[in-house]
Amino acid sequence: MSDFLGSVWWLIVSLGVLVTFHEFGHYWVARRCGVRVLRFSVGFGRPLWARRGKDGTVYQIAMIPLGGYVKMLDEREAAVPAAEVAHAFNRASVWKRIAIVAAGPIANLLLCVALLWLMFVIGRPDYAPVIGQATGIAEQSGLRAGDEVVAVGDRPTPTWQEVQLALLPAALDHRDVRLEVVDAQSRAAVRELRLSQLPDDFDQRRIAQAIGLLPRHFLLPPLIGRVEPDTAAWGVLAEGDRVTAVDGQPVRAFDDIGPLVQTLGEQGGPAMIEVERGGERLALEMTPRSVERPDGGGRYWALGIAPPRNLPLPPKDAMQQHGPLEAVPVAVREVGHLTGQLVGMIGRAFSGRVAIENTVAGPITIARAANTYAQQGAAWYLTILALLSLSLAILNLLPIPLLDGGHLLYYLIELVKGSPVSERAMAAGQYVGLALLASLMGLAFYNDILQLVR
Template identity: 60%
Template sequence: MGDFLGSVWWLVVSLGLLVTFHEFGHYWVARRCGVDVLRFSVGFGRPLWSRRNRAGTEFAISAIPLGGYVKMLDEREADVPVHRQAYAFNRQGVWSRIAIVAAGPAANLLLCVALLWVMFMVGRQDYAPVVGQATGVAAQAGFQPGDRLLEVDGRRIATWTEAAMALATPALDRRDIEVRVEDAAGQELVRTLRLSQLPAALDEHRIPEQAGLTWRFLQAPARVETIAEGSAAQGVLLPGDLILAIDGTRIDAADQVSPAVQALGERGGVGMVEVERDGERLALELAPRRSTDPERAGRWELGIALARPEAPAYDAVQRYGPIAALPMALRETGRLASDSLGMMRRMVTGEASVKNLSGPVTIARAANASAKRGADWFLYFLALLSLSLAIINLLPIPILDGGHLLYYLIELVKGSPLSERAMAAGQYVGLALLAGLMGLAFYNDILGLMPR
């Protein structure tokens, strides 16, 4: 399945599942409160399939699979016979209406916990938060290759994904933090990472790298693939050699080879290149030569091409039994909610870029990418999206569930419902706000598709 079709498919699957749970929350509580539900639709437009239950509710799957709705009996939308008015939504007490409206976001919140619970039982595969290379701010803090991050700003972490998320908030706040690590010798140390020194133009999607942390799993081994004829390496190195050191400089990854070769060339003379060949460690003499390529004039070269990196295998997994997985799911839900709300607040105050607001195109691409990574990552994606839907729906914007809850809270305070005119005005404001947010999200989606 191509990326485009895969993205469309997984977007439809994701939204269909999450919207169904959201609307089921409204439906279930409405029925418990004695409200007649006329239609429960997954999707909009013309129904492709429908069936009625004993209570008279029509369950439908409609043609446009991007959303859904629950239509309740309501005198504000159509005439209701006298004998059925007691079952209309607008005739219910304010607390019943609050419960019915809040049930949708609550269902998404519960679904988030359930998905994370299943994910932790299946086992989320990830990479260990081990430093491969430290530069810039991280190097100033004393980070060394082989350091394993244990705790970031008071938050315990087990994977690089958790480490990246834990670094995001203090980096946006330009706040110095303490990071507890276990070094290559197994000793626990605390390093102070001065994120206040990060540049003003911060790429919020590459915070660890901008702090100078390159994860070990991202570093490709420096394995020789080909050797140019007449080059310095011909007759000395062989395809398949794994470069371990150049002139005494340890080589842990392919991107360290060129700087080491330049340093050796500038020193002049012959240097020792240590390689692993057929399980043996060899020390070979080599002297780099100046490049004859006009585009690389002045560069020192050995005349080798390194093998392209393959996707690294996961080296960490978070797996728990059914009982232990539940508190982990609750804790992860709390952390995700805190991070999401914090990011929203920072976008409003200008501390974070509004480029973090994503639309359906970005969501579709993320759905496809997570599905390719496996069931564990797709469950995580669904949980995050479900939580995001819960939070967005609770925003106090008319048209959204949060806007209706705001109306009902005002009704509780003043002792009577808002006037039809006031609610209609609020609906227009809500439409304008949603249109603006959707326009910005689509704009960000388009920018994300453009080559950089």
């Protein structure tokens, strides 16, 4: 399946699941509050499939899969027979209306817990949080290659993904953070990562690179993919050789070769380059040559070799997994943590600490993310689905008219003043809400297009 078709498919599946649960929350509570539900729709527009249930509700799937709705009996929308008035939404008590409206976001919140529980039970494979290379701020903070990050602040980090997520808010706030690490000799240590030194214009989409952290699984293996003609390695080394040592110094990754060759060239004279070839270990004598940099920035010592192109990432070597009972409190705590993270991001967006292109994702970005996660397996897809469900719950609770949070605001005002909000005030609120939602959608599509252009 192509990336385009895969993205469209997983967007439809994801929105279908999230919207169905959200609207089912409204539907289920409305029925138990004695309010009649006329229509339960997944999607907008012309129905592609519809069926009337025994309860009189029309259940349908519509052609535009970007939302859904539950239509209830309401005197404000159409005339209601006298016999049905008691079942109209507008005649329900304010507490029942609050319960019905809040049920949608609560359903998404519960779905998030369930999805994360299932993800933990299945087990999500990832990479171990081991540093492959530390430069810049990371190196200045005392981090070294081979360090395993076991916690960022008070947050345990069993995988590299958890390290990145834990560093994100501190980096956006330019706040120093404590890291608990275990070095290559299995010694525990604490490092203060000086994120306050990050420049104001750092790339917020690449936090680890801005800090100077390269994970171990990103290191290129010391394989030779190409030998340049008329160089020191020409006729000596061959494609497919694995370099194991340079002048007696061990080589772990391809990036280790360059600095060792520079030292070797400055010393002058030949040295032994140890390689593995066809299951044999060879020691080959070579003398680096001084060559001009392609950008004209001076000369450097080189053997004339390059790594292979488009190498796949190594197999994942870490797993987040818990038993069915143990996963329940873990999932609940994770939802609480993610809620705090998302609310914090909203606050940073309003304060300008988050770049505009990183604030709101549109359907294109969501589709591509869902497809990418789905390709990594069921556990990863459950992760993105849980995040989307939680985001939908939080978004709907914002006090914007037309959203659930806007209706809840009206009902809270009604509780305080003892009477419903006037029709004129509600109409004005609808216009304001429509303008805000249109602006939000415009920003989302702008960000989508910006990401595609980049």
